[in-house]
Amino acid sequence: MKIRQVSDHIYALSTWVIIPIHVWLVRAAEGLTLVDAGIGPMAGGILRTVDQLGHGPIRRILLTHGHVDHVGAIDPVLKNGDIPVLVHPEEIPCLEGDLPYPRRKKAQRTVRPGVVTPLPLSVDGMPVSPDGDAPSDGLVPYHTPGHAPGHTVWFHPEDGVLLAGDLFTSRKGQLRPPIAMFTADMAQAMRSARILEQLNPSRLEVCHGGPVRNPLEQLPGYLERYA
Numbered sequence: 001m002k003i004r005q006v007s008d009h010i011y012a013l014s015t016w017v018i019i020p021i022h023v024w025l026v027r028a029a030e031g032l033t034l035v036d037a038g039i040g041p042m043a044g045g046i047l048r049t050v051d052q053l054g055h056g057p058i059r060r061i062l063l064t065h066g067h068v069d070h071v072g073a074i075d076p077v078l079k080n081g082d083i084p085v086l087v088h089p090e091e092i093p094c095l096e097g098d099l100p101y102p103r104r105k106k107a108q109r110t111v112r113p114g115v116v117t118p119l120p121l122s123v124d125g126m127p128v129s130p131d132g133d134a135p136s137d138g139l140v141p142y143h144t145p146g147h148a149p150g151h152t153v154w155f156h157p158e159d160g161v162l163l164a165g166d167l168f169t170s171r172k173g174q175l176r177p178p179i180a181m182f183t184a185d186m187a188q189a190m191r192s193a194r195i196l197e198q199l200n201p202s203r204l205e206v207c208h209g210g211p212v213r214n215p216l217e218q219l220p221g222y223l224e225r226y227a
Contacts (some may be wrong), residue, residue, distance in 0.1 A: 001013055001014065001015050001045030001046075002014045002015075003052075006024070006159075006161055006211070007156070007159035007161050007203065008158075009026055009027045009159050010024055010025070010027070010161055010205075011024065011053065012024055013025065013046060013049055015038070015039070015041070015042055015045070020207075020209060021039060021069055021207060022036075022038075022205065022206070023035065023036045023037060023038045023042065023046065024163050024205065025049065026137050027053070028136055028137040028138065029136070030056065030059060031056035031057050032055055032056060032058050033058070033061070033139065034060075035061075035062045035063075035064070035154055036070045037071050037073040037074045038069065038070065039069050039072035039073070040076070042072065042073050043072070043073035046073055047077065057080065058077060058081075059136075060083055060084045060085070061077065061085040062141075063085065063116070064151060064152055064163070064165025064167075065088075065147065065148035065152070066087060066094055066095025066111060066116075066150075067101075068110045069207070070165070070166075071095065071111050074111060075115075084117050085116045085117060086118075086130060087117075087118065088118070088119050088127055088143060088151070089118035089121070089150065090145070090149040091149065092116060092150075096112075096113045096116075097109030097113075102149065102184035102185065127141040127142070128141070138156050138157070138158050139154045139155065140154070140156075141153070142154075142198075144167050146167075146184065146185050146190070147165075147178040148166070148184055149184060151189075153165060153167055153195060159203075160201050160203060161205060162195075162196075162201035162203070162204050162215075164204055164205060164206050165207055166206070166208065167189065167192060167193065168206050169206055169208045170204075170210055170211070173210065173211070175212055175218045175219070175222045176209065177226045179208065193219065194219070196215055196219050197216065203215075
C-alpha cells in the first residue's frame, strides 16, 4: 500500500487492482477519520498506517457511497472498537442488499445490516455534518448523486481539498467521468460535477486516479466533452 500526504490534515492510501483504489485518512485533534474503506485486502495497510502516523485511532468512517470497492475494510477496522460508519441514507437500502443499485439486475449486500448510520439531512434534504456547523474533522458533506443515488463528496475547507469518491475519475491530472458501467445515471453525475463551481477546491482527490489541481479550471471543457 502506498501512502501520500495530500495536505496538512489528509493522507491518501492506495492500492492497485486493475485500477487504482484510494481511501483517505483525515487528521483531527481527537483522532482520525477514514473516508471510504476500499477493498478487504487494504484493511491491514490501513491499520498499520494509523499506527505509523501516530495521530490517534480511527474515530469514525465516512463513506462516499456503498459500492463494494468502497466498503471492504469496514469489518476489520470495526474490530478495533465501536466506530460509527456514516453514509447518505439513500445508499442504505442498496448497500444492505434490500434493493439493487440502479442499472444492476440483482441486489448485492456490501455491508452487514445495522453497521451504517444515515447522515443527518437538513430540511431541504441536503446532508449535514453529524457534528453540526463545526465538524470535528473539518469535513463537510455534499450530496452528488449520479454514480450512486446517495453519492456524497467530503470537502475540507481549511485544506481546500475535495474527497470526491467516484464523482470523477482522473488521468494524468485531467478530469475524467466516473466509470460508465458502474454509474447509475451519467447525466445526473454530470450535473453533480457542478459542485466544483460552488466549492472551488484547490485539489481534488478521486478513488480511481491521481489528484487534480484546481479542477474548476477544467470543468467547462469536461462538461463540453462528456455531458
